[in-house]
Amino acid sequence: MFSISTLLISIGAITALTVFLAIILVVADAFIANYGECKITINGKKELTVKGGRSLLSTLMEEEIFIPSACGGRGSCGLCKLRIESGAGQYLPTELPWISKEEQARNVRLSCQVKVKNDMEILIPEELFSVKQFSAKVESLKDLTYDIKELRLKLIKPEIIEFKAGQFVQILTPEYKLSDEQVFRAYSVSSVPSETDVVELEIRLVPEGICTTWIHQYLKEGDTVTINGPYGDFHLRDTERDIVCIAGGSGNAPIKSILLDMAEKGNRRKVSYFYGARSRRDLVLPEEMAEITKRLPNYKYIPVLSNPDEGEDWDGETGWVTDAVARHLESGDNVEAYLCGSPGMIDACIKVLTEKGVPGELIFYDKFA
Amino acid sequence: MNADMMPAAIFFGAIFTGNILLSNYLGMCSFLSVSKEIKTSTGLGAAVIFVMAVTTLLNWIVYHYLLIPLHLEYLRFIVFIVVIAAFVQLVEMIIERVSEGLYAALGIFLPLITVNCAILGVSLFMVIRNYSLVSSFFYGLGSGVGWFLAILAMAGIRKKIAGASIPKGLEGPGITLIIAGMMALAFMGFSGMINIS
Numbered sequence: 001m002f003s004i005s006t007l008l009i010s011i012g013a014i015t016a017l018t019v020f021l022a023i024i025l026v027v028a029d030a031f032i033a034n035y036g037e038c039k040i041t042i043n044g045k046k047e048l049t050v051k052g053g054r055s056l057l058s059t060l061m062e063e064e065i066f067i068p069s070a071c072g073g074r075g076s077c078g079l080c081k082l083r084i085e086s087g088a089g090q091y092l093p094t095e096l097p098w099i100s101k102e103e104q105a106r107n108v109r110l111s112c113q114v115k116v117k118n119d120m121e122i123l124i125p126e127e128l129f130s131v132k133q134f135s136a137k138v139e140s141l142k143d144l145t146y147d148i149k150e151l152r153l154k155l156i157k158p159e160i161i162e163f164k165a166g167q168f169v170q171i172l173t174p175e176y177k178l179s180d181e182q183v184f185r186a187y188s189v190s191s192v193p194s195e196t197d198v199v200e201l202e203i204r205l206v207p208e209g210i211c212t213t214w215i216h217q218y219l220k221e222g223d224t225v226t227i228n229g230p231y232g233d234f235h236l237r238d239t240e241r242d243i244v245c246i247a248g249g250s251g252n253a254p255i256k257s258i259l260l261d262m263a264e265k266g267n268r269r270k271v272s273y274f275y276g277a278r279s280r281r282d283l284v285l286p287e288e289m290a291e292i293t294k295r296l297p298n299y300k301y302i303p304v305l306s307n308p309d310e311g312e313d314w315d316g317e318t319g320w321v322t323d324a325v326a327r328h329l330e331s332g333d334n335v336e337a338y339l340c341g342s343p344g345m346i347d348a349c350i351k352v353l354t355e356k357g358v359p360g361e362l363i364f365y366d367k368f369a
Numbered sequence: 370m371n372a373d374m375m376p377a378a379i380f381f382g383a384i385f386t387g388n389i390l391l392s393n394y395l396g397m398c399s400f401l402s403v404s405k406e407i408k409t410s411t412g413l414g415a416a417v418i419f420v421m422a423v424t425t426l427l428n429w430i431v432y433h434y435l436l437i438p439l440h441l442e443y444l445r446f447i448v449f450i451v452v453i454a455a456f457v458q459l460v461e462m463i464i465e466r467v468s469e470g471l472y473a474a475l476g477i478f479l480p481l482i483t484v485n486c487a488i489l490g491v492s493l494f495m496v497i498r499n500y501s502l503v504s505s506f507f508y509g510l511g512s513g514v515g516w517f518l519a520i521l522a523m524a525g526i527r528k529k530i531a532g533a534s535i536p537k538g539l540e541g542p543g544i545t546l547i548i549a550g551m552m553a554l555a556f557m558g559f560s561g562m563i564n565i566s
Contacts, residue, residue, distance in 0.1 A: 010441050017435065017448060021455035032462045089469045092477050093409055115465075 039119045043126075050116060056082070057112040065124065066131040068170070068231040070186050073112035080111045087120030132158060133228040136199065138221050144284050147205045148250055149216055150190070152198060153225065160196045161229070163189060165236065165261035166254040166338070168366070169199060169229030173211040176218055185211035188340070188366065189230065190253035192260045199227065202253040202284060234366040236262065237336060241362070242270040244329065244337045246321060246349050248277065251340035251368060252284040258338065263295035270298040272328060276321030276345065278307045280314060302328065321345065322352045332358035339365035376507040379500070382563040383511030389487045390519045391553040396487030400520055400549070401542050403481075410524035413478040414517030418510065420460070420482050421491055424453045425509025428492040429502055442496075449492045457483045487516055522552060 035052030040059070042048065050059050057073055057080050060066075071077035078098035088109055091099065095110045136153035144150050155161060163169075170184040191200035206212045219225070236243075236258050245255045255273060262271070277283050283303055290301045304317040304324040317324040322345075329335070335358045339346045346365045353363055389395050396417070403413045428449050436442050457479050464476040482488060491512045495505045526548055535544050 006440075009439050010444060013435065013439050013441055014444065014448065017431070018451060021451060025455060025458060028459055028462050032466050090473050092473050093412065094477055117465075 035117045038116050040116070041119075041121045042124055044121070052116045052118070054116060055112050056084075056088075056109075056114045056116055056120070056122070059116050060111065064133060065128070066133065066170075066228045066231075067111055067124070067128065068131075068186070069112060069184070071112075072183055075110060075113050078110065081108050082111045083107050083123040084109045084111075084114065085121040085123065087118050088114045089117070130162060131229060131231065132161070133226065134158060134161065134199075136225055136227055138219060138223045138225065139198070141215075141219060141221055144202060145282055148284055149203050149205075151201045151203055151215060151219075152191075153200070153227065155197050155199065156224070161199060162196070163193055163230035165189075165193055165257040166234040166366070167230035167232045168234075168254070169201070169227045169231070171201075171211060171215070172226040172228075173214045176214055178213060179210045183210055184228075185209075186231070188232075188234075188250075188254035188257070190256045192257060192264060194261075194264055199229075202250045202256075204250040232366065234338070234340070234364055236338070237362075237364070239336060240269065241334050241336045243272070244325070244335050244353070244358075245271065245273040246325060246337065246339045246341070246345075247273075247275055248321065248341035248345045249282075249368070250284070251342075251366070252289070254340050254366060255338065256285070256289065259289075259292050259296060259299065263292060263299075267296070268298060271296065272300045272302060274321050274325055274328075275301070275303045276324075276341070277303065277305055279305055279309045280312055281309075320348075322348045325349065326352050326356070329353075329356050332356035336362040337364065339363065341368060343367045376504050378563050379504050380507040380511040380514075383508050384515040384518065385556065385559040386563050388515040388519060388556055389490060389512040390516050391549070391556045393487075393490060394553075395490040396485050396516055397549075399481050399485055400516075400523065401545050403478075404520050404523040404527055404545065407521070407524045407528060409478075410520045411517075412474050413481065414513075414520050416475045416478045416482055417485065417487070417516050418513030419475075420453075420457060420479070421488055421513035421516070422506060422510040424449075424456055424488055425491050425495055425512075426502070426506050427452055427456060429495060429500075429505040432496060433502075445493070445496060446489075449489055453488055453492070454483050487512070519549075519552065523548065 033053055037049055038052040040048045040050060048063050050063065055073060057067055057069060067080045067082060069077060069080040075094045081098070081103070084107055091104065091109070092113050095113045098110055099108055135156045137156055139152040139154040141149060141151050166188070168186045168188040170186050173179065173183050173185065175182060187201045187203055189199055190202050191198050203212055203215050205216045234254060245258070247255045252275060259271065259273065262269070273289070275283070275289070286303060293299045293301065302317055302324060304319065304321045305314060306318070306320055308314045308318060332353055337353050337358055339349050346367055350363055350365070354360060383389070386392070390397070390400060399413060404410050431448060431452055432445060436445060436448065461476050461479040464479070465472045491509050495508055500508055523545065527545065530544070539547070
C-alpha cells in the first residue's frame with residue numbers, strides 16, 4: 001500500500017545518505033586533496049605561484065601560458081607534451097602510450113595528466129611564450145563550398161599576431177544549445193603572416209561536431225570569439241628543394257597561407273600543389289588557388305577529382321590524388337613534401353612519396369583527425 | 370542453506386565455480402578494453418579486488434542497518450551505486466595523496482571501476498543470496514580475486530596471440546569475446562566442486 005509516510009521515509013533516507021556521503025567528500029576534498037600553494041619554475045627563469053591540485057595543463061592555462069592540446073585534457077591527443085625536470089612524480093599509465101623511450105629519458109610528460117602537487121621545474125619551448133589568447137570579431141563568414149566556410153577574424157585584443165604560414169590556432173567554442181561545456185578546437189590559418197591583424201580559417205562542417213556546427217550554424221558576422229595560438233611546427237623549411245604540397249578538404253588552408261607567403265617573399269622554388277576532391281563542387285577557391293601562379297612563377301596548381309559529376313566538363317586530373325602525384329612526380333630525390341588532410345589521405349601520400357624516393361624526414365604533415 | 374555456507378567455501382566458490390566475469394559475464398567492458406597488457410591488467414585487477422571487498426562490506430551494513438529497518442529494500446540499486454561511487458572517489462583522493470607509486474599503479478584505474486557492473490552485481494548477489502556480514506566480505510573478496518584471475522589470464526592469452534594472424538573482422542573485441550567464452554567453458558569444469566549460486 002502506498003502511503004505518504006513511506007514516500008517521506010524513502011526520500012528522507014536517500015537524502016540523508018547522499019548528504020552524508022557528499023559531506024564526507026567535500027571535507028576530504030578540502031583536507032586530503034588540498035595541496036596548498038605550489039611554485040612552478042619555467043625554464044629556470046620565470047616563477048609562478050599557483051594553487052595546487054589541478055592538472056599542469058589547466059594550471060598553466062590559467063596563468064595565460066597556452067600549451068597546445070586538441071582533446072582538451074582527456075589524454076587522447078598526446079599534444080600537450082612538456083619537459084618536467086622535477087616535481088612530477090612517476091609516469092602514469094595514461095601517459096605512456098604517447099611517450100617514447102627517448103622522451104622518457106628527457107622527462108617529457110603529458111601536461112594534462114600531471115597534477116600540480118608540489119613545487120615543479122618545467123621547460124617550455126620559447127616559441128610557446130608567443131602563444132597568446134586573443135579576442136576577435138567575426139569580420140566575414142562565407143561559404144567556400146557547400147560544407148566549407150571561410151571565417152575571417154579581426155583581432156581586437158591583442159591587435160597583432162605573429163605566426164608562421166602553416167601554423168594553427170584554437171577557437172574556444174562557448175556553451176551553446178548543443179554543448180554544455182566550453183571546448184577548444186584547432187584550425188589552420190589560411191591568411192598570410194603579413195596580415196598581422198587578421199586570422200582567416202577554412203572550416204569544414206563535421207556532422208555532430210561541436211565547434212564546426214557552432215561556426216556553421218550559430219556564429220554571425222559581428223560576433224566576438226576567443227582564440228589562442230599560434231601552434232604547430234607545420235611550416236615551410238628553408239631549403240632549395242622542389243616543393244610538393246598535397247591537400248584535401250579544409251587542408252587547403254595552411255597550404256594557401258604558405259603559398260601566398262612564398263609569393264610575397266618572391267620565393268622562386270618550384271612548387272606543385274595537388275588538391276584532392278570528390279567533384280567540382282568540393283573544390284576550395286579553385287580560381288584563387290590557380291591565380292597564385294601570376295605571383296609565384298614556378299607554381300603549378302593541380303586539382304584532382306576522384307568522382308566528377310556526370311556531364312561535367314572537367315579536363316583536369318581524375319582519380320585518387322595519390323595516383324596523380326605518382327603520374328606527375330618523376331623522381332623524389334630533390335623534393336620535400338607538405339601534406340595536409342585526413343589521416344587516411346596522408347598515410348597513402350606518404351607511401352607514394354616514399355616509393356618515389358622522397359626522404360621520410362622531408363615529408364611534413366598536419367593530420368586533421 | 371546459503372547463509373550457513375562456510376566463508377572459505379564462498380571465497381573459493383566465487384573465484385572458480387561462480388566467477389563473476391566468466392559465469393555471470395559482468396564487468397565486461399573494462400575486461401575487454403584493459404586486457405591488452407599484463408601490467409595494466411594487474412593494476413586494474415588489484416583495484417577491483419580492493420573495491421569489491423570493501424564496497425560489499427559497506428553495502429551490507431547500509432542494507433541491513435538502514436534499508437531493512439526502514440523497509441526500503443527496493444531502493445538498494447540506487448543506494449548501492451551511490452555508496453560505491455562515493456567510496457571510489459574517496460579512495461582515489463587518499464591514494465593520490467598518500468602514495469605516488471600506488472596511484473600510478475592502481476589509482477588511475479579507480480574511476481573506471483565506479484561504473485564496473487561487476488561491483489554492483491556482487492552487492493546485489495549478496496542480498497539475493499542472503500549472506501552474513503563475514504560471508505559477504507569473503508564473497509566480495511573472492512569475486513574480486515576471480516575477476517583478477519580472469520583478466521590476467523586473458524591478458525596472457527592476448528599477449529600470446531598478439532603475433533597471430535586473426536581474420537580481419539575478428540580483431541580486437543571479437544576474438545577477445547570468443548576467448549572469454551572458451552575460458553568460461555573451461556571454468557565450468559570447476560562447477561562440481563562447490564555450488565554457490
